[in-house]
Amino acid sequence: MTLLELNRAHLQDCIAIDADSPHPWGESHWARSLRDDHCLGLCLDSHLLAVSAYSLVFDELSLLNIVVADNQKGRGYGQALLEQGLEWMQQFGPARCILEVRVSNLAARRLYKRLGFGEDGLRKNYYPLGTGREDAMLMSVNLPLEY
Known part of the structure; x- marks a missing residue:
């Protein structure tokens, strides 16, 4: 598997991978x-398996999105992309990485905890739903990560 820095030429690939996600x-x-951001992909034999997007403001890195193709879920690609992505982003000198995740997204929350992210609090009614809104769990980890 290789990490690839994505650009505008990967727009349709990102849309296709993300199309089957719940949101x-x-x-x-x-x-x-x-x-405008740093977008990374995880590839196997030139086939894009997962994509992520990060924003960097001064020394704070935000994970904006991470998505694994539906037919590739459960194979560890999300964790591999997150680990490699955080390692790659170290070249820009962030002191920590922050993120918001839907409170209902238990798989993602478990992944983030496995990688050392701690829960920092809730952002009430942050995400829109079909009817109503859902809270976001705020999580962060100091960088660099030590595996």
């Missing part, structure tokens, strides 16, 4: 992130 980003969101 996909729209095309304009991916286009903006590919233009």
